[in-house]
Amino acid sequence: MPRRGRTVAIIPARFASQRLPGKPLVDICGKPMIQHVVERTRQAKLVDDVVVATDDVRIMDVVQSFGGHAVMTPTELPSGSDRIANVARSLPDAEHIVNVQGDEPMIVPAMIDEAVEPLVTDRRIVAGTLVRKIDTPEELLSPSVVKAVLDHDGYCLYFSRSTIPFLRDQTVSDWLGQGVHYKHIGLYVFTREFLMRYSELPALRLELLEKLEQLRVLEYGYRIKAVVTTHNSISVDTTEDLERVRKLMRGNT
Numbered sequence: 699m700p701r702r703g704r705t706v707a708i709i710p711a712r713f714a715s716q717r718l719p720g721k722p723l724v725d726i727c728g729k730p731m732i733q734h735v736v737e738r739t740r741q742a743k744l745v746d747d748v749v750v751a752t753d754d755v756r757i758m759d760v761v762q763s764f765g766g767h768a769v770m771t772p773t774e775l776p777s778g779s780d781r782i783a784n785v786a787r788s789l790p791d792a793e794h795i796v797n798v799q800g801d802e803p804m805i806v807p808a809m810i811d812e813a814v815e816p817l818v819t820d821r822r823i824v825a826g827t828l829v830r831k832i833d834t835p836e837e838l839l840s841p842s843v844v845k846a847v848l849d850h851d852g853y854c855l856y857f858s859r860s861t862i863p864f865l866r867d868q869t870v871s872d873w874l875g876q877g878v879h880y881k882h883i884g885l886y887v888f889t890r891e892f893l894m895r896y897s898e899l900p901a902l903r904l905e906l907l908e909k910l911e912q913l914r915v916l917e918y919g920y921r922i923k924a925v926v927t928t929h930n931s932i933s934v935d936t937t938e939d940l941e942r943v944r945k946l947m948r949g950n951t
Contacts (some may be wrong), residue, residue, distance in 0.1 A: 703793025706747045707739045708785050710778040711800035713754035722757050727947045734803035736766045741807035744814040751785045783897035797886040806929040813887045816923045824892035826923045829880035844882040854922040857910050
């Protein structure tokens with residue numbers, strides 16, 4: 699592997715959440731959720747530092763209490779990527795920035811390394827992410843699961859909540875056997891230079907219609923390299939998700 703620059707993982711953590719207020723601080727097996735995310739991210743071999751980007755002093759205090767590094771960001775920032783970019787501007791020595799979602803307490807450290815590695819080995823790549831093959835009809839048809847379509851080199855062609863690609867001459871029950879449907883996992887890696895450029899670009903039509911900010915990268919003609927992972931992670935968006943993660947973690951202890 700070629701010599702690499704510094705890689706910093708930034709975890710956006712907002713206090714406000716419509717479905718689960720104070721989500722980063724909810725208790726999971728004796729620790730706040732944000733602590734689980736930080737500790738797992740620190741285990742990634744290709745990550746040199748971990749920073750929590752928050753808009754609430756309560757989150758900052760908790761992160762500092764367990765020895766983490768947190769930075770306050772403006773409340774009015776419109777997206778997680780904007781919060782990431784806000785912190786990355788103060789990290790001029792970082793070559794790569796990893797956006798790790800703050801609501802995935804079971805993130806597998808190896809997933810982070812899988813996403814970072816292509817940018818380290820090929821300096822032409824400016825953005826990377828993860829996808830996982832869809833293996834259930836429920837995920838295939840669910841609009842809450844974002845799908846990614848890849849080209850033959852593993853770059854993303856499009857993202858949608860719709861079931862894509864649509865296999866015209868087959869029934870839905872046959873689609874999974876083709877191995878062309880991927881679930882997008884919302885973990886991103888950017889070169890710092892590209893992240894600064896991306897954060898200044900206004901949203902275009904497809905991003906606004908689909909409500910998927912990664913489409914901004916594609917709409918402006920840039921490419922996102924996707925790594926197909928066999929690992930999975932669970933986003934905690936509801937109380938049901940929270941109870942599921944608590945049960946899984948109790949089973950692993």
